[in-house]
Amino acid sequence: MGLTGLFLITFLIVHCGLNAMIFFNDSGETFNHWGHLMGTNLIIRTMEIGLFLFLILHIVQGLILWKQNSAARPSKYIVNKPQENSKWYSRSMGLLGTLILVFLVLHLYHFWTPSRFGGMGNIRPLEEATLGSYDNQEVHNLYKEMLFVFQNNLLVVIIYILGVISLFWHLMHGFQSAFQTFGLNHKKYTPLIKAVGVGYSVIICLLFALMPVAIYLNWLS
Amino acid sequence: MEHYNMNLTLKVWRQRNNQATGSLETYLVKDISSEMSFLEMFDVLNEQLIVAGDDPIAFDHDCREGICGQCSMHINGRAHGPWTKNTTCQLHMRAFQDGDTIVVEPWRSKAFPVIKDLVVDRSAFDRVIQAGGYISVNTGNAVDANSLPIDKKDADDAFMAAACIGCGACVAACVNSSAMLFVSAKVSQLALLPQGEPERESRVLNMVAQMDKESFGNCSNTYACEAECPKGISVANIARMNREYLKAGLSTES
Numbered sequence: 001m002g003l004t005g006l007f008l009i010t011f012l013i014v015h016c017g018l019n020a021m022i023f024f025n026d027s028g029e030t031f032n033h034w035g036h037l038m039g040t041n042l043i044i045r046t047m048e049i050g051l052f053l054f055l056i057l058h059i060v061q062g063l064i065l066w067k068q069n070s071a072a073r074p075s076k077y078i079v080n081k082p083q084e085n086s087k088w089y090s091r092s093m094g095l096l097g098t099l100i101l102v103f104l105v106l107h108l109y110h111f112w113t114p115s116r117f118g119g120m121g122n123i124r125p126l127e128e129a130t131l132g133s134y135d136n137q138e139v140h141n142l143y144k145e146m147l148f149v150f151q152n153n154l155l156v157v158i159i160y161i162l163g164v165i166s167l168f169w170h171l172m173h174g175f176q177s178a179f180q181t182f183g184l185n186h187k188k189y190t191p192l193i194k195a196v197g198v199g200y201s202v203i204i205c206l207l208f209a210l211m212p213v214a215i216y217l218n219w220l221s
Numbered sequence: 222m223e224h225y226n227m228n229l230t231l232k233v234w235r236q237r238n239n240q241a242t243g244s245l246e247t248y249l250v251k252d253i254s255s256e257m258s259f260l261e262m263f264d265v266l267n268e269q270l271i272v273a274g275d276d277p278i279a280f281d282h283d284c285r286e287g288i289c290g291q292c293s294m295h296i297n298g299r300a301h302g303p304w305t306k307n308t309t310c311q312l313h314m315r316a317f318q319d320g321d322t323i324v325v326e327p328w329r330s331k332a333f334p335v336i337k338d339l340v341v342d343r344s345a346f347d348r349v350i351q352a353g354g355y356i357s358v359n360t361g362n363a364v365d366a367n368s369l370p371i372d373k374k375d376a377d378d379a380f381m382a383a384a385c386i387g388c389g390a391c392v393a394a395c396v397n398s399s400a401m402l403f404v405s406a407k408v409s410q411l412a413l414l415p416q417g418e419p420e421r422e423s424r425v426l427n428m429v430a431q432m433d434k435e436s437f438g439n440c441s442n443t444y445a446c447e448a449e450c451p452k453g454i455s456v457a458n459i460a461r462m463n464r465e466y467l468k469a470g471l472s473t474e475s
Binding site: 068072073077084090093176181184 | 234461
């Protein structure tokens, strides 16, 4: 769980960093350039397969844990106050993960499917949706896709924000938890790991949430 | 602290035996002194029941001074009640007010089946210890303590891990019924000392294997165990056991 989690955490840094390029406010030039590089780089494409495998593994591990852990307490407490001894999100990782997965299906349908399979998602016509130009070279215009998905679509923006909120609480527990699983608990370093975990969760999720909001409110030209 | 008496409503889990379905039964107790311990309050209740010709409530207790780990009661939704770093026998009635309703349940875990009422079978812990929670030494005269120098920090950490009384509050409090805090304390107290060195690898592998066999849940690092542990055993022990397990798993041949 920790290993696959840390891999996904690393992926989120790259994903968030590249997507934040939209904030250069250059009609997505920089963003599309990097998107194109990522989409055509053999190493990145290989890692994409690994990413899906790790994501599936993370889900499978979660399901196994959920099954074993619910079997470990067949008769529940009539009165229980777990809020007195632990954080709600540390006990709700399965629920948060499920919410993220639901969001992820919609998210992949919005961006991954059209960019990989050229509009197979039928969001809008191929030539409009996935093709743009950069340096006289045809690239997927993912920026335009973002505008299309988020502009004038309050419901989608709200779903994305809810997805990011679920991700935030999932990371708030998951980041530090992964280190504990690997046996890294140290008087000096654990407070640091916990602080970095909180900082990571806040920054990544704020940036992600800002993207649909900025587009919806037309903050970007 | 000012002394006061109180009348209480108790809702206690009654279960005739392991197979029977249990339920919460309501009892009233009167004039309970704020200076009584929680178990003394139960003694008063049981005397009432005996006088009335009813079956007294079965509960585990032994030392009544917070060191034997027997008094396993889940009180008002918390293992060992509302006070932290505390056992049920050391919980005193001044933690409650006149007119309070107190719900008392047994530890609930598949690995700790209820024997009767509030008494659960914790022999799963014994089997984990039998799997490796010991050291093998030759008998004979005790060697001079100074012949085996041990770093003060290691000695302190080992001692703190050895403070575990095996009460099972960690399992009772854990959302997953995981026994990781108990097992890790028992692994740590020996892994930190030179006496534990010869069996270091087989110990952690065997104890973890036995733990899994006993159908405890998995650790998801909620740290509820540390918060509810009457002896304040740190989750740093769980991390140590994870390290030990990882190292042993990589280096052993089987």
